[in-house]
Amino acid sequence: MKHSGKKRLIHDGFSLIEVLISMVIISIGLLGAMALQATSLKEGQVSNYRDNATLIAQSVLDAIRANRTNAANYTITLAASAPTGTSITATDLQNFKNSASELLPSGNGSITVSAGTSTATINLQWSESRVKSGTDSQEFSYVSEY
Numbered sequence: 001m002k003h004s005g006k007k008r009l010i011h012d013g014f015s016l017i018e019v020l021i022s023m024v025i026i027s028i029g030l031l032g033a034m035a036l037q038a039t040s041l042k043e044g045q046v047s048n049y050r051d052n053a054t055l056i057a058q059s060v061l062d063a064i065r066a067n068r069t070n071a072a073n074y075t076i077t078l079a080a081s082a083p084t085g086t087s088i089t090a091t092d093l094q095n096f097k098n099s100a101s102e103l104l105p106s107g108n109g110s111i112t113v114s115a116g117t118s119t120a121t122i123n124l125q126w127s128e129s130r131v132k133s134g135t136d137s138q139e140f141s142y143v144s145e146y
Contacts, residue, residue: 005023049126050140052103056096057122057142058100060144063092064146071113071120071146078110078125100124111146 026059070129073089076082082097083090093111100107103124112121129136 013080023145045130046128049104049128049138053124053140054142056099056109056124057140059099060092060096060109060122061120061146062141062145063095064111064113067092068146071118072108072115074107075113078123080110083088086120090095100126103131118145119143 012096016037060074064071067074067088070089074093076093076097082094096109096111100109104124105129107124108126109122109124111123114120120143124140126138127136132134
């Protein structure tokens with residue numbers, strides 16, 4: 001049996017159009033994977049900031065609990081700078097303010113102590129403008145008994 005060369009029943013390979021279409025599909029998939037990776041990195045950084053804020057708040061709360069008799073002296077506002085001096089309270093507040101500014105971008109913090117209810121409210125603020133578009137300011141508030 002002889003076959004004529006005019007009709008072919010089996011393709012010998014891929015055409016150029018099929019290769020180009022597959023390359024476009026693969027490129028779109030790779031771009032999607034890259035966008036997913038970039039978003040994952042940004043959200044990971046945001047999570048890191050929140051972890052740091054929790055760590056700072058728990059650390060200063062532990063300091064307040066350790067120095068319970070002077071708890072009222074731990075009240076400090078956002079605008080106030082860390083007190084000078086070498087007392088335990090001053091050193092704890094210096095560590096609090098320094099940690100906030102070092103571990104959080106444009107970070108700052110305040111503490112409000114309510115002696116009547118034995119509660120402390122720790123507020124931390126920072127900027128997420130490096131990972132989110134605009135000047136997205138974040139605030140973290142931690143309230144606990146001491």
